[in-house]
Each structure stands twice: as C-alpha cells, then as structure tokens.
Amino acid sequence: MVAGCAGSGSASVPAESRASAASPASSEAAGNTARTAESTAGTTAGSTAPAGVEETLAKMSVEEKVGQLFMPVLYGQAADTVSGENQARFGVGTPAKMIAKYRPGGVILFPWAQNVKNVRQVVALTNGLQKASPRIPLLIGADQENGRVSRLAPLVTKMPGASVIGSTGDPSLARKAAKVTGTELRALGITLDFAPVADVNLNPRNPVIGPRAYGSDPRKVAPMVAAAVKGFHDAGVGAAAKHFPGHGDTTVDSHSGLPVIKHSRSQWERLDAPPFAAAIGEKVDMVMSAHVVMPRLDPSGDPATLSKPILTGLLRQKLGFDGVVSTDALDMEGVRKKYGDGEVAVRAVLAGADVLLMPPDYPKAYEAVLSAVRSGRISEERLDQSVRRLLKLKAARGILQRAPVADPAKAEKVLRSAEHRKVASLITGKAR
Incomplete structure (x- = not known):
C-alpha cells in the first residue's frame, strides 16, 4: 500500500492482547476513549471555517472541485520533466502540465516514481509542483x-520505526520522532505525512503491518499514536492515522488480496478503535481507510474503503471525525477485485472518502466522479463537504492562501542534523 497498508483476515490475538481484551478495565478505557472522541464531533480538524475556505470554495468550478479529491503519483525528478509514464497515464508529458489539466488537490512522492534523488532536487520538485497550481x-x-x-531514505534522519518507539513505553519519544520527521518533510516542501500507523498488531503472522505498529496492546498503542500526531503538528505538518477501521489482525496483504477480519463490534471497539479515537482527540488531519472486509461491521462484503457503514457510520458518527478521510492506494488489489477503477472512485466518495489516493487509471476515475456529480449520483452538497474539508486542512497547515516555498540551503542544514540524529540515538538507547 501506498502510505503503508496492511493485511488480512484471521481473528487470532496474541496472548498480551487477549489479556487486554478480557480486562474490564481496558474495555472501559477503550469505550471511554471512543465516547470522548464521539463527543468531540464538530471540534476535530476542519470543524470551523478558517479564513479563505468559503471564499475559495465559492469560486471553484465543479471540475476543480472534483480535481481536489485526487492525490496521484506524478513521474519524474522535476515539475517540467517529460516522462513517457506521465504521457501514458495522464495524456500530458510533465507533472506541471498534468496539474494544469486536472488541478488535483495534492500529489504524493515516491522514489520509484523518480521523485526522490537528493535534497535540492526534492525541494526544486515541490516548489515546481506548487508553482504549477497557482490558484x-x-x-x-x-x-x-x-x-x-x-520513502525518503536516505535523505532524512534514520529514525527508529514504530515498534521500536513503542517498546520504550514513552509516548514523548513518539512525539519527538514525529517532530523530527515532520520538520524535515516541511523543509523539503512536503506538507502531509501518511503517518502514524494506528493499527494494533494483533496477529503475529500479519504480513504487512508487523513492526510498523507501535505494539499489540491498544492501551499502549493509543497514547503513542496521539503523541505522534502532536509531533507532526509541532512541525507544522499534517498527519494521517491509518488504516481505519484497523489492519492489525490480518494474514493477507491488501496489496495483493482482500483481507477479511472477523472482529465483532465490541471487539473492534476494544481492540482496533482506541488508537484512532486517540488520534481524533488530537485533531488528526486525516484518517486513511483500509482495504479490508469486516463482515460483522458491514455485511456487504465491500472493503472498508467502500463502506458507508464504516467510513460514515463508525468513523464520522461514532468517533466524531470531521477531518479528511483518504482511501489507501486505489491501485491495490484489495480494493480493485469487485469494481472497475472508475466505479471504485465513485463508491469511495459515496462511502465517505474525501481523497482518492493513487488511482491506477486517473482519467477514468476522474471522469467517473465528474459524471456521478453531473448525474446527481454524488450530490453537489456531498462534493462540497469533501472539498471544504480539504480546504480546511490546507488552511490549518498554513498553505491555503499561499503555497510554501522551500529553501534548499535551509533544507540541507535541517535534514540529518546533529540534533535530529541525537533524537534517533536517544530512542534507540531506550528501546527494549
């Protein structure tokens, strides 16, 4: 998965988590966390309208609004790089021309797309991409x-992963690590990190989460996730908690298959929900969906990415999240098995998603969503809800009315600085 997805369907739970699940105290704590988050509905990221949001929304065409929902991968080391991959996927040769044609709300960088070579190159790329989107x-x-x-190794400081940080038992270290990473991303012109992982690694055979999670006990994972969100915000970078409703108890990788998790509603509330509730309590900017089926939460057989009972019923209504919901990568097999690439995008929006991440056939997905809006299948009110959330996120991170301009000299001083390496060493030294 893009920003790191998870795996599949066994309901096995390690001994530590089974003990937690059986504990009335832990169940009560998880329930209290969820209820607290539920009560914050209307106070999460995007609940108030910062300056410029409504004015910007009012001036947008339907085509521009639909464009805001998309976050593709563009190919090449610079905004004006001519690439056969860009031509084949978007009908234009350069990232800048793609942005001018489709006006997406964002992009995501990957080394395999030749986006990451060195610090000055990434800074020039992000500045060039912003210049291509002047409105x-x-x-x-x-x-x-x-x-x-x-994805940005070896440019950024090599920080320990979530499982190492979780082993310290000290959420303040999760905050420090996220602040370091966020500060370095912001210096590169990157304004959103698809982190932290909020999954609880309940299944030791999980092929895709594993050490990416802070641990296997929701009581310990939740404060780590909350602290990481704080750290990203300390750095002025958006955070995305993933993969909702939880990808921790799987044995199938959703990149290549469709995992099924058989947690009941009460198990989900006790085992999977607490870290997401904790992230929402810290006003996390974004929550990413999982391409997993949870038949006891939604019997339709659709993955959570396409499930209104999960994205709208549980995430929005139960946990009170009013920020941006992103799909996991739409090029993953876990979400492509049942519907075509155009219909998947439409169904994700109808389920409650605001960002359509990495559609494999961008023109087909864009045209499908645009046609659904024009036909009334997706109402203009529903479209405006998503666009408003996205504009609020941009305003909250200070990039709605003026694009950030990264400074290459400053970035070279910030990335892998002695101060940042010291934080990494501190965490490693306290890991168990």
Whole structure:
C-alpha cells in the first residue's frame, strides 16, 4: 500500500492482547476513549471555517472541485520533466502540465516514481509542483513512517520505526520522532505525512503491518499514536492515522488480496478503535481507510474503503471525525477485485472518502466522479463537504492562501542534523 497498508483476515490475538481484551478495565478505557472522541464531533480538524475556505470554495468550478479529491503519483525528478509514464497515464508529458489539466488537490512522492534523488532536487520538485497550481496550493504528501516504510531514505534522519518507539513505553519519544520527521518533510516542501500507523498488531503472522505498529496492546498503542500526531503538528505538518477501521489482525496483504477480519463490534471497539479515537482527540488531519472486509461491521462484503457503514457510520458518527478521510492506494488489489477503477472512485466518495489516493487509471476515475456529480449520483452538497474539508486542512497547515516555498540551503542544514540524529540515538538507547 501506498502510505503503508496492511493485511488480512484471521481473528487470532496474541496472548498480551487477549489479556487486554478480557480486562474490564481496558474495555472501559477503550469505550471511554471512543465516547470522548464521539463527543468531540464538530471540534476535530476542519470543524470551523478558517479564513479563505468559503471564499475559495465559492469560486471553484465543479471540475476543480472534483480535481481536489485526487492525490496521484506524478513521474519524474522535476515539475517540467517529460516522462513517457506521465504521457501514458495522464495524456500530458510533465507533472506541471498534468496539474494544469486536472488541478488535483495534492500529489504524493515516491522514489520509484523518480521523485526522490537528493535534497535540492526534492525541494526544486515541490516548489515546481506548487508553482504549477497557482490558484489553490497542493497538499504534497509522503509515506514516511520511518522504519520499514521510509520513502525518503536516505535523505532524512534514520529514525527508529514504530515498534521500536513503542517498546520504550514513552509516548514523548513518539512525539519527538514525529517532530523530527515532520520538520524535515516541511523543509523539503512536503506538507502531509501518511503517518502514524494506528493499527494494533494483533496477529503475529500479519504480513504487512508487523513492526510498523507501535505494539499489540491498544492501551499502549493509543497514547503513542496521539503523541505522534502532536509531533507532526509541532512541525507544522499534517498527519494521517491509518488504516481505519484497523489492519492489525490480518494474514493477507491488501496489496495483493482482500483481507477479511472477523472482529465483532465490541471487539473492534476494544481492540482496533482506541488508537484512532486517540488520534481524533488530537485533531488528526486525516484518517486513511483500509482495504479490508469486516463482515460483522458491514455485511456487504465491500472493503472498508467502500463502506458507508464504516467510513460514515463508525468513523464520522461514532468517533466524531470531521477531518479528511483518504482511501489507501486505489491501485491495490484489495480494493480493485469487485469494481472497475472508475466505479471504485465513485463508491469511495459515496462511502465517505474525501481523497482518492493513487488511482491506477486517473482519467477514468476522474471522469467517473465528474459524471456521478453531473448525474446527481454524488450530490453537489456531498462534493462540497469533501472539498471544504480539504480546504480546511490546507488552511490549518498554513498553505491555503499561499503555497510554501522551500529553501534548499535551509533544507540541507535541517535534514540529518546533529540534533535530529541525537533524537534517533536517544530512542534507540531506550528501546527494549
């Protein structure tokens, strides 16, 4: 998965978590966390309208609004790089021309797309991408969890992964690590990190989460996730908690299959929900969906990414989240098995998603959503809800009315600085 997705369907729970699940105290604490988050509905990221949001929304065409929902991968080391991959996927040769044509709300960078070579190159790329979107600045995202998923290595400080941080038992270290990473991303012109992982690694055979999670006990994972959100915000970078409703108890990788998790509603509330509730309590900017089926939460057989009972019923209504909901990567097999690439995008929006991440056939997905809006299948009110949330996120991170301009000299001083390496060493020294 893009920003790091998870795996599949066994309901096995390690001994530590079974003990937690059986504990009335832990169940009560998890329930209290969820109820607290539920009571914060209307106070999460995007609940008030910062300056410029409504004015910007009012001036947008339907085509521009639909564009805001998309976050693709663009190919090449610079905004004006001519790439056969860009031509094949978007009908234009350069990232800048793609942005001018489709006006996406953001982009996500990957080394395999030749986006990451060195510090000055990434700074020039992010500045060039922003210049190509003069009306509404872009969210520029990265999948920098640290540890196993580190898309900007070796440019950034090598921070320990979540499982190492979790082993310290000290949430303040999760905050420090996220602040370091966020500060370095912001220096590169990246304004959103697809982190932290909020999954609880309940299944030791999980092929895709594992050490990417802070641990296997929701009581210990939740404060780590909350602290990481604080750290990203300390650095002025958006955070995305993933993968909702929980990808921790799987044995199938959703990159290549469709995991099924058989947790009951009460098990979900006790085992999976607490870290997401904790993130929402810290006003996390974004929550990413999982391409997993939870038949006892939604019997339709659709993955959570396409499930209104899960994204709207549980995430929005139960946990009170009013920020941005992103799909996991739409090029993953876990979400492509049942519907075509155009219909998947439409169904994700109808389920409650605001960001359509990495659609494999961008023109087909864009046209499908645009046609659904024009036909009334997706109402203009529903479209405006998503766009408003995205604009509020950009305003909250200070990039709605003026795009950030990264300074290459400053970035070279910030990335892998002695101060940042010291934080990494501190965490490693306290790991158990």
